[in-house]
Amino acid sequence: xAAIRVRGVSVYFGGFQTLRSVELEVGEGEFLAVIGxxxxxxxxxxxxxxGVLRPRVGAVYIDGKELQEYSRLELARRLGYVPQGLERxxxxxxxxxxxxxxxxxxxxxxxxxxYEKAMEALRRVNAEHLAARTLxxxxxxxxxxxxxxxxxxxxxxxxxxxEPTSNLDPRFQLEIMDMLRGxxxxxxxxxxxxxxxxxxxxxxxxxxxxxxxQIYAMGRPEEVLTEDNLQRIYGVKVKVFPEHRAIxxxxxx
Ligand SMILES: Nc1ncnc2c1ncn2[C@@H]1O[C@H](COP(=O)(O)OP(=O)(O)OP(=O)(O)O)[C@@H](O)[C@H]1O
Numbered sequence: 001x002a003a004i005r006v007r008g009v010s011v012y013f014g015g016f017q018t019l020r021s022v023e024l025e026v027g028e029g030e031f032l033a034v035i036g037x038x039x040x041x042x043x044x045x046x047x048x049x050x051g052v053l054r055p056r057v058g059a060v061y062i063d064g065k066e067l068q069e070y071s072r073l074e075l076a077r078r079l080g081y082v083p084q085g086l087e088r089x090x091x092x093x094x095x096x097x098x099x100x101x102x103x104x105x106x107x108x109x110x111x112x113x114x115y116e117k118a119m120e121a122l123r124r125v126n127a128e129h130l131a132a133r134t135l136x137x138x139x140x141x142x143x144x145x146x147x148x149x150x151x152x153x154x155x156x157x158x159x160x161x162x163e164p165t166s167n168l169d170p171r172f173q174l175e176i177m178d179m180l181r182g183x184x185x186x187x188x189x190x191x192x193x194x195x196x197x198x199x200x201x202x203x204x205x206x207x208x209x210x211x212x213x214q215i216y217a218m219g220r221p222e223e224v225l226t227e228d229n230l231q232r233i234y235g236v237k238v239k240v241f242p243e244h245r246a247i248x249x250x251x252x253x
Contacts, residue, residue: 002157002189004062004158004191005025005064006024006058006060007023008021008058009048010058011041019041019044019214021058022214026189027189028187029186031181032191032206034207034208034210035207035224040213045193045210046162046191048060062075062078077105079156079157079159080101080152080156080159082159082161090135095122095132097146098118099114099115100150101151102153102154119131121150141169144168148164159180173199177202197225197238198246198248201240202245206219207219207221211233216229216233230247
């Protein structure tokens with residue numbers, strides 16, 4: 001199982017700086033929610049944590065070892081990534097697609113255990129019944145759950161998700177968030193970006209709020225998700241109901 005440390009990370013696209021000296025730690029089995037306005041650097045941070053992007057300055061450590069020092073295979077086994085807006089390979093079946101999450105473990109061809117793990121992952125996201133369907137026939141929310149299942153099939157120690165519930169109806173939002181929370185009980189470290197502040201409040205152990213590529217606030221949900229902070233971060237008034245652990249936009253004022 002794994003803890004994550006991001007040390008002094010700055011990421012640039014050409015001359016444009018997207019992350020500025022980001023410094024954070026996530027303990028093993030912790031759930032970190034990454035919040036912030038559109039364009040604040042959430043996806044860039046997640047992609048840096050999984051090694052898709054290499055920071056110009058600073059480094060990411062998993063269990064005390066720098067990302068670059070891991071082999072690709074070892075990283076693929078340890079990390080699961082659920083990106084946003086993944087393109088569908090239309091003619092693959094759901095099961096074939098979820099099986100690709102087992103690639104870091106296979107030497108020649110998928111074995112029985114890989115099929116079992118893939119089906120188990122589909123069950124966890126309540127999509128077992130979709131196994132034989134081709135990806136092009138799925139609704140947006142069904143596809144989203146299947147992408148999560150592919151990451152789970154790889155049995156990652158660290159699961160990184162980019163707005164995993166954005167396409168889901170309320171019931172599936174709760175199911176997926178409960179499932180993610182359950183993973184932390186198995187000591188899996190979860191890092192997820194999200195726009196739903198109530199979900200961040202209810203499910204995360206720790207929240208990091210990005211603004212303009214910098215960490216604006218970080219800490220326990222009740223420390224970070226305050227009316228003052230949120231107004232400064234998003235430029236809108238919100239109302240926080242600590243007794244309900246809920247946050248709403250307050251456009252009545
Ligand atoms: N490949 C790229 N080339 C140039 N600029 C980029 C690239 N990727 C991201 N950016 C810029 O970096 C900034 C941060 O983008 P990022 O996708 O990390 O934001 P985000 O917080 O995830 O936003 P959203 O909530 O809209 O998904 C944005 O201004 C974006 O335009």
